Amino acid sequence: MTGVEVSALLHVQDPGMEVDLLYRAYKEALDRTGKSWEMLFVLDGVEEPVLGKLNSLRERDRRVRILALHSSFGESVAFAAGAETAAGQYLLTLPSYLQIEPMEILTLVEELEKGAHLVTPWRHPRVDPWINRLQSILFNWIIRLIIHSDFHDLNCGFRGIRKEVLEEITLYGDLFRFLPVIAARQGFRVKEVRVRHKMELGKRGFFGLGVYIRRFLDILAVLFLSRFTQKPLRFFGMMGFILILAGLGLAAEPVIRKLLGEGSLQDRPLFLVGVAVFTFGVQLIGFGLVGEIIIFTQSKHMREYKVDQILEARDPAEEDEELPHAPEVEVMDRGEPAGLLVRGLSAGEDARWDRYVRAHPRGTPFHLSGWRRVVWETFGHDPLYLLAEEGTIIRGVMPVFRATCFAEGFRRMKVHLSVPYGVYGGILADDEEVERALLKDACRRAEADGVGYLELRDKEDRRYDLPSSDLYVGF
Structure with missing residues (x-):
């Protein structure tokens, strides 16, 4: 699905799940957000009768989608698989029963719109039995004490998540429960909001000894992952x-x-x-x-931080070119969109880069950040990845590597390649103006490095008014 802004993910483990009730309640709230949405049901190893109900619902509303896992893998894997399939950039993980007032969906979306990467709930006041509340309070208090977190209700899975969070954090086991802690540790902005607790299903009273042992081991695992992975x-x-x-x-x-x-x-x-x-x-x-x-x-x-944005001053020489007479005409003559900044890729921006590459119609695996690591670790070629940015929006990317080759007479010569050990590379951009801006910056850097030539390996002739060759065979 294209043009989807919000993806609501529901983890389905109960074959008798009340599909129509949940659909109506969540649909009303999603419609009030004013955004395009889809509802993705992730079937965790269950089939009939819930599968038949969902197929019937899908026929009535094409915004309903179904992802069926062949076996039961648990909540973390189900939501990770759902995130990969979801089309929206805002992900809402919703309970499989009306645990939270559905209209609280608007609160999640509002906080994501304000800039939060992850919104986690705090059910307040609670409506479940006092013994369950006591155990939950004790569990969350231990988490806050040991891990030094500020969250009060990690047991509730009603969350709003930007897709980039799950692109950088791998979920497995029971880690979805602790996602706010891990996301905060990774440098994402995590916001806790109070939500109205509507009802609570499941076991009441004390759980089995095995449950408490697993929770203790989970706490140890998160303690290590959140505080000692780098030490x-x-x-x-x-x-x-x-x-x-x-x-x-x-x-x-x-x-x-x-x-x-x-x-x-x-x-x-x-x-x-x-x-x-x-x-x-x-x-x-x-x-x-x-x-x-x-x-x-x-x-x-390995990166322990997230880059929010980079603010740089324009080159004084370029400003002098633009200011004397008519700035608008000068910008048009230069062939660069106003406000466009071409710079090198910074640490912690791999996910942004990869999202742009995957969404671009000419993107290839050789444009992804993973190819940079392969070439750097295997051959030692220094990467020089360029991106064109307008405000906080990426408008184009260009992967380049510094390499050395042999010229005539076995003379070693420095070159810039986009990209080595891959038949595809070159510039990915929204339009020709951004392409020219990236190419101009790449040529300037190549000249500053004193290289013999800059080579762009592309699927097609992009008509850059440069010499071309059909030396390489594509796939």
């Missing part, structure tokens, strides 16, 4: 140091008695336990050191 030695080193001290404490008394001649170590199992604990502590520190080595070697591809 593994701190986590493993702290654990290892505690175990080393414990091992020394256990083995100290038997060793002292042995040194004083008061006994043998052979009949002291406490000594063996202490040695084992000490050894395990040393191994944990070793794991942390290996993790630090991996982080160090891969750090250039």
Whole structure:
């Protein structure tokens, strides 16, 4: 579907789900947002009778779509698959029953419009039994205490999410529950809003022991992912140091008695336990050191921050060209749209770049940011990725690599290629004016680097008034 702004995702696990009731309630709220929308039902390993109801609904409203997974994978995988299929840039993950007042959808969309990357709810006041509320309060309090988050209701899946969040964060297991924490850690703007709690289904009272054990393990996993992914030695080193001290404490008394001649170590199992604990502590520190080595070697591809926008001053020389007489005429003569800025790709902007490439009719895998990593890591060619931006909107991109080739007489010569080891490359742009602006900037950078030539490998002749060759064979 094209032109969709909002995608509502519903995770379907119950074959008897009240499809028509949910559709009517959510449809009314989505219509009031004033945006084009779709409703995507993700069937998590279920079929009839809910599949028949959804097919009937899809016949009545073409905005209803169905994504059926062949087996049950859980909430995180279902929403990740739904996000890949969804056409909208705003994703709403909605409960499979009327847990939250449907009109709160307007609150989610409003906060996304204001600039939030993720909007998470806080059910207040709660309408479920007091024992459930107590357990939820305790769980969220532990999360806030250990992970230092500010969220009060991570158990509710009623959320508004910009698509770029799920393009950068991989969901698996039960991580969807902790998505606000991980997104905030990644530098996304996360907003918590109070919503009206309408009803609550499911188990009441205490859950099984296995549930509490899984929740404890989930908390440990999120603690590590949110605080120690870039500093593994701190986590493993702290654990290892505690175990080393414990091992020394256990083995100290038997060793002292042995040194004083008061006994043998052979009949002291406490000594063996202490040695084992000490050894395990040393191994944990070793794991942390290996993790630090991996982080160090891969750090250039790992980013802990998000770039919101970059504000740069225009080149004074260009301003002098534009100002003397008629600025409007000068801009038109230069062939560049007013307000267009051509600059290098900054760290943390890979998702924006890839979204533009995937949406462009001439985009190829060789234009994606992943090809940059492949070429850099394998061949060591320095990437120089250029993008044309008008305000905060990308209008064009151009992947370029600095490389060296052999000219006549086996003379080494520096060149700029778009792109090496791929038969496709060149400029992707909204129009010819943006193409010319990118090409002009690429030529200026090539001249500054003193290269022999700039080569654009494209599917077709783009008529840049440059020499062309049919040397390469495409797919």
